Amino acid sequence: MTDLQLPTCDLILFAGQSNMAGRGITDARWPQPAPALLPGAGYEYRAISDPGTLHALSEPFGAAENNPDGICEPGMKTGSLVTAFVNAWYQNTGVPVVGISASKGGSEIALWQGDSDYLSDALARFAAAEDFLQQAHIPVRHRLLVWCQGETDGDKETPPEIYQARFHTLWSRCRRSGLETCFLIAIGQYNGIKGYDYTAVHAAQLELPRKEPGVVLVSDGFYGMRTRGLMKDSYHYYQQAYNEVGTEAGTAASCWLQQH
Template sequence: MEADILLFMGQSNMAGRGDYRLAPEVLPGAAYEYRAVTEPDTLVPLTEPFGVNENREGGVFEPGMKTGSMAAAFVNACYRKTGRPIIAVSCSKGGSRIQEWQPETPYFKDAAARYQACLSFVQSRQIAVHSTGMVWCQGCTNADDGMAKAEYKEKTMAFFQAVKSLGVDKIFLIQIGNHREFPDRYVPMQEAQEEIAEEMEDVIMTSRLFRTFRDRGLMKDSFHYKQEAYNLVGEEAGARTGEILTKEAGKTKL
């Protein structure tokens, strides 16, 4: 088997606060979850709620919070483009700030450990790795805190560089949306994300749909989205990611 490894990371709208019952069924053979924390010796067909039990005390830990995400729609759309299965690793934490993802932090160390465990596993099973990537969606909490755009951009770029230093080929960025009651609050972070995708090699903007959902009535509260919204973002971002992975051969060969 040849597969693409993708880390799904960020804060709550990556973790998913939707309704897993309304997520699409994952296509047969399209994706497997590598559960680095709870089942590190096997692959499990990906289902929603993705990553719900992947909680590590001292690292990424949010029991019961993952209720339905973009992952199922994402892997279906990506698989339709590449024809290769995805090995997906969950490492997302609601409310997390970019400061908490910097190198040497507990979250970063946990993510690195999950990634390395996955690489070791696929090597032991003689699974060929076509490419590796991180799917990232984060920034709302930093905007709520009032962090300056320049600081957010600097810290995000430092984090992305650290992720690439682990051997991750590409970063597939999903732009954050808008606060329901204060729609301009997240604009500086959105702008920073646009600039990062323009300036950093191997960082690709894959979806801007979240910012359209406030006006479409697809928000469930001030910060989070209905499952329909997660499905739409996952479909767009997954298709774009699949296009990139089809065009470019991966650098990682195991």
């Protein structure tokens, strides 16, 4: 797809841990697959596996993007919220998305601080996408982060004030790299038998838009999925849940951007 010509695009870094990376599956009760991509709605820039072109966005998003020295989880991605997000975005804006996969399951926020860690890898992928689009003469309208992470910090009982301070470091480094807005998707509840409580981290996340310039909450939809029976295991969701949250987040994010 090296000859693709786009009049403009929105460049979005999709980052966080496993529920951003996507662990979606179907079963008899929840048979809904990931949605088909709307024609022209979005593309994936594969900074690790195929950096010389764009690919039509598909699920499982980011499955090929495994960096042995950074974000690497081969065979783990099975279906994410990204296609649903991009469809909603494109329906509201008419602007296609170039998406970058940068999510690592089981990663606490301490590993997203920009010190030769997962954030360093994510921002290197973002910079490579910027360079590619510039060389391909594809203008970028907005540079954005979609962030969903925090379950591991719930497991580790990271104090809310520490979580917020580490998020501040993460977001500050993202802004210095050119990212304009962080669209935040809050974590859900724990669904296992070990007794983990995500309440404190979840509440800390809901406070971030008030404390951090450029951070916008676009979905808290995961929090009600356990009650609805949409969790497939202790941490993850059926594809239907990812579809719903992706649509909600993509709609809210695009509407917010059009108003600001």
